[in-house]
Amino acid sequence: xxxPFTEAGGLDLPGAASxxxxxxxxxxxxxxxxxxxxxxxxxxxxxxxxxxxxxxSAVTVPVIAGSTSNDTIHSVELSKRAELAGVAGILAVTPYxxxxxxxxxxxxxxxxxxxxxxxVILYDIPIRSGRKIATDTVLRLAASEPxxxxxxxxxxxxxxxxRLLARVPAHFECYCGDDGLTLPLLSxxxxxxxxxxxxxxxxxxxxMIDLFLDGEIDAxxxxxxxxxxxxxxxxxxxxxxxxxxxEMLKVLGLPGGSCRLPLGAPPDGLxxxxxxxxxxxxxxxxxxxxxx
Numbered sequence: 001x002x003x004p005f006t007e008a009g010g011l012d013l014p015g016a017a018s019x020x021x022x023x024x025x026x027x028x029x030x031x032x033x034x035x036x037x038x039x040x041x042x043x044x045x046x047x048x049x050x051x052x053x054x055x056x057s058a059v060t061v062p063v064i065a066g067s068t069s070n071d072t073i074h075s076v077e078l079s080k081r082a083e084l085a086g087v088a089g090i091l092a093v094t095p096y097x098x099x100x101x102x103x104x105x106x107x108x109x110x111x112x113x114x115x116x117x118x119x120v121i122l123y124d125i126p127i128r129s130g131r132k133i134a135t136d137t138v139l140r141l142a143a144s145e146p147x148x149x150x151x152x153x154x155x156x157x158x159x160x161x162x163r164l165l166a167r168v169p170a171h172f173e174c175y176c177g178d179d180g181l182t183l184p185l186l187s188x189x190x191x192x193x194x195x196x197x198x199x200x201x202x203x204x205x206x207x208m209i210d211l212f213l214d215g216e217i218d219a220x221x222x223x224x225x226x227x228x229x230x231x232x233x234x235x236x237x238x239x240x241x242x243x244x245x246x247e248m249l250k251v252l253g254l255p256g257g258s259c260r261l262p263l264g265a266p267p268d269g270l271x272x273x274x275x276x277x278x279x280x281x282x283x284x285x286x287x288x289x290x291x292x
Contacts, residue, residue: 035066039242048078052065065085192209
């Protein structure tokens with residue numbers, strides 16, 4: 001979930017509650033608050049806690065807290081505050097910038113898991129963190145820490161993920177962390193998506209996943225084809241995630257505001273592109289024959 005800001009750059013807590021309710025009404029079974037799309041790296045600890053408390057009070061679906069950073073001690077303390085705020089789980093990202101060895105990554109996740117009774121989802125996103133969580137590291141953590149229960153996979157390596165999912169314990173689940181790879185990861189055992197485009201095409205993403213898991217592959221592929229432009233729109237070198245999402249929220253008339261620095265202002269033409277993506281999606285919606 002994107003974090004709404006006011007025109008002055010402060011938290012828009014009423015907007016966060018409103019956006020959360022909109023997302024749940026439009027296909028999202030849970031919300032990650034203060035993840036990458038939520039600009040977690042530019043939020044203070046108190047702002048994160050305010051967001052967790054606000055969103056958990058606004059919705060009845062599980063709220064997962066992005067409560068970690070590249071500092072293990074800080075991650076432990078913030079995860080404890082997240083639990084007190086009433087969240088349902090923790091999304092723990094690979095320590096970024098430090099570029100630790102696998103032993104350090106493993107120790108980092110163990111410290112977080114042992115500091116909370118909440119379920120913990122590991123977040124593997126090498127393009128942002130600079131380090132991939134090795135398969136053996138995930139397997140050791142999944143086997144020895146009972147509350148490490150899943151992986152958000154944004155590694156871009158479906159073959160590696162397939163080898164991992166062939167060996168994980170039965171309770172361990174994988175969620176796609178890259179919208180455009182949702183179907184490939186579902187095909188090797190992922191159970192869902194922690195997405196970005198779900199801000200504006202949540203119903204279609206939910207339907208696509210449900211259809212695929214029900215064995216209606218052709219129908220799922222049809223939806224995926226209709227969403228390719230949305231997947232391409234959500235991030236790029238000139239407008240990295242969540243800059244495009246904030247522009248799409250403006251088009252939809254939803255709370256969002258602008259991104260804080262260093263992301264800053266969107267590039268010229270991005271809001272027009274958002275309108276085009278949304279208009280094309282709406283035309284596709286109207287063209288579909290209603291399912292019986």
